[in-house]
Amino acid sequence: MTVSPARATRGHLAARFGSRTRVAAALAALAVPGAALVVASPPPAVAEPTDVVIAEDFSAGTLPAGWRVVDGTWKVENGRLLGTSASSSANNKVTFGGHLTDFRFEATVRFESAQSAARWAALGLDVPADGSTPWWIATMRSGSTASNGLEFAQRTTANAWNVTNTGSAPYAANTGRDVRVAVEVHGNQARWFFDGTERLRTSSLQRSTGGGLGLFVNGAAVSFDDVKVTELPPNGYLRPAGSPFTVIAHRGASSAAPENTLVAQEIARRAGADWIENDVQPSRDGVPFILHDGTVDRTTNGTGNLRDLTSAQLKALDAGSWFAPQYAGARIPTLAEQLADLRTRGGNLLLEIKGRHTKDEVAKIVQVIRDERMTDRVFVQSFEVDALRHSRELAPELPLGLLRSTLDADPVALAKELGLTAYNPDGNALLARPSVIADLHRAGVAVMAWTMDSAGQWQRLEQAGADAIITNRPAELAGWNAALLQRPQPGATTVTITSPAPAAHLDRAQSPVLAVAATEADTVTLTLDGKPVTVGEKLNLATLGAGPHTLVATATGPTGTASTTGTFTVTASxxxxxxxxxxxxxxxxxxxxxxxxxxxxxxxxxxxxxxxxxxxxxxxxxxxxxxxxxxxxxxx
The missing domain is CATH 1.10.150 (DNA polymerase; domain 1)
Structure with missing residues (x-):
């Protein structure tokens, strides 16, 4: 059954979800792990469980009404939608659905055949109904364990690829195996889920005003089942089940470069930070500058209060030499310069309005954000309640976060009063009273903890359910996130070929022992070039032909079956x-x-x-x- 597509404008959502509902009941009814909850102005609200806008199991035996075959061969067969692409140069697609800003797109995907492990299937995230470029997709290769086994990519108007993010899955999709995939999209941000665990994220989507959804195949025959699209409220800052922390770089990569400079921002971006956190204050002539302290003494070669210095005086200061000689000549950026850099090179800004600001001063900040066309990529936070009130009045489209050194007696009530999207306390204060996280989540409010720099703190906050970490060490936190995702899910059946090593080149004199590592497996089978072999036996390379050979390991356990493919090459020497x-x-x-x-x-x-x-x-x-x-x- 296909339900008519919903309109996903922010005003539409606010009109539909004005009253708060019970979060646990909504999530249970949706069956969407960690579905995001709306936080708007006025009070936070959550989406109703009726927000599933497409649910299709192809039981009718025909292509659903409103689904459009753009190119390639598509047919419903054996209760699944089968798409076939005979060429690796053919990006065959079927389109459907209306435009959505905040949504979760899920499907069960199975490669029936593939010309090679590099061929792929994809969920179309923003695709014109006629399939014309540009369009955005979330891709899964048959060989999904490759470094680019998962991708976010755009097909440009020049008919070229713009691949913004790549990652790998824990095991190969291969052929004949059902994989449940999902992508959660909030504006320009998206998370890629492979069998329930996030494996990739992006903040680089370039959204259209009318593009819908699609399914794609390339150089393969792929079947799709149980396609589900759920419209989500705009608060994409709550951490879905299966996702690691959002990484927020405190003053940029401030442990590796001079804080609040564009070079610190670039290092944080390359380190994998999802957001850059910086502070904004006005110069004497009213230009918003990026600086933490009230004076320029600590982080520049100048002296004096920032608010007493003109923009020309501030731009003449060296903001890098104090940190290290190689950063000599770094300048204090204006807010406009920082936003332009993020817009053109990628990234999002968690912007702290530092200290007391008049309404006119906040209005200037808002104007710069709008002039730089960055309203959908800026999150405003402050210790100053009045600054948040001004921002809410002047720019209700900007999400708000309240910074706190100690926890309020009733954070939920304060969040409702201020229309907060996030409550952002000192991490140590939060760890002293972690139950407040669940209280805030029930109200649809995210929790961003500052400034946490150790793995021990991250682990405790992850277990407590915090959504984001503001840290001086974004590279380390991004790595910690990656390590977290490598842990098998509880009870999951997994299998890995450990010998021969992946893509090994072996000569006749070597005799590797066939070895496989598996978890939660009752049986493990192994084949070499399609013929059964025994785990633990010594591989006799004297009898194999020179060239590539393929091993396939399959593990079966209480939770299902897992399979992986490894290759090695016998070389003549x-x-x-x-x-x-x-x-x-x-x-x-x-x-x-x-x-x-x-x-x-x-x-x-x-x-x-x-x-x-x-x-x-x-x-x-x-x-x-x-x-x-x-x-x-x-x-x-």
Whole structure:
């Protein structure tokens, strides 16, 4: 069944979800792990469970009404939608649904066949109904364990690829295996889920005003089932189940570069930060500048109060030498310069309005954000309640966060009063009273803890359910997130081929032992080039042809079946050929003749001799392999 697409404007959502509902009941009814909750002005609200706008299991046996085949072959077969692409250059697609700003798109995907492990299927996130460019997709390759096994990518108007983010899955999709995939989108941000766990995120989507959804296949036959699209409220700052922390770089990468500068911002961006946190204050002539302290003394070569200095005086200061000589000449950026850098090079801004600001001063900040076309990528926070009230009045589209050094008696009530999207306390204060996180989540309010720089703190906050960490060490937190995602989910069946090593190149003299690591598995099977082999046996490379070989390991356990593919290559070498001659039961006379030819590099003569003596002085199977390797070496 297909439900008519909903309109996903912010005003539409606010009109529909004006009253608060019970979060637990809503999530249970939606069956969407960690579905995001709306936080708007006025009070926070949550979406009703009727916000599933498309639910299609293809049980009708025909292409659903409103679904449009743009190119390729698409048909409903055996209760699934089957898309076929005969060429790796054909991005075949079917489109459907209306434009959504905040949504979760899920499907069960199975590769029925693939021309290679690089071929892919995709969920279309912003696609014109006629399939014309540009469009955005979330891609999964058949070989999803590759470094680019998962992608966020755009097909541009020039018909070229703009791949913004790549990642890998914990096991290969391969063929014949159902994988439940999902993408959660909030404006320009998206999270890629593979079997319930986030594996990739982006903040680089460039959204249209009318693009809908789609399914894509490339160089493969792929079937889709249980397609579900859920419209979500705008608060994408709550951490969904299966997702790690949002990484917020405090004053940029302030442990590695001079804080609140564009170089610190660039380092944080490269480190994998999702957001940059910086402070804004006005110069004497009213220009918003990025600086934490009330004075320029600590972080520049100047002196004096920031508010007493003109923008020209501030731009003349060196804001980098105090940190390290290589940063000499770094300047204090204006808010406009920082936003322009984020807009053109990528990233989002958690902007702290530092200290007391008049309404006119807040209005200037808002104007700069709007002039730089960054209202959908800026989150405003402050310790100053009045600054948040001004921001809410002047720019209700900007999400708000309240900074706190200690916890309020009733954070939920204060969040409702101020129309907060997030409550942002000192992390240590939060750890002293972690139950407040669940209280805020029930009200649809995210929690961003500052300034947490140790793995021990991160672990405790992750267990408590915090949504984001503001840290001086964004690279370390991004790495910690990645390590967290590598842990098998509780009860999950997993399997990995550990020997031979992935993509290993082996010569005849090596004898690797076939090894597999599995979790929650009752049985493990292994095949080599489609034939069963035994885990733990020594691999006899003397009998394999030179070239690539494929291992497939399959583990079956209480929660299902997991499979993975590994490849290795047998290479012809002088040492390997010598090993064959000496260990293959060759007559001593033949050994003497061939080792001399081998030492002289007379590979062509050796190959002819092996052919002539096959089944005589040289066992027939050994002669075949020796001759083949000798010819390979002769041709090099």
């Amino acid at each position: 002088q040492a390997g050929l010598g090993y064959l001659v000496l260990t293959s039961g060759v007559d001593r006379k033949a050994v003497a003749w061939m080792t001399k030819k081998l030492g002289d590099g007379k590979y062509a003569d050796l190959a002819k001799y092996a052919d002539r003596e096959a089944g005589k002085l040289i066992p027939a199977e050994a002669a075949r392999v020796i001759a083949a390797d000798a010819r390979t070496l002769a041709g090099k």
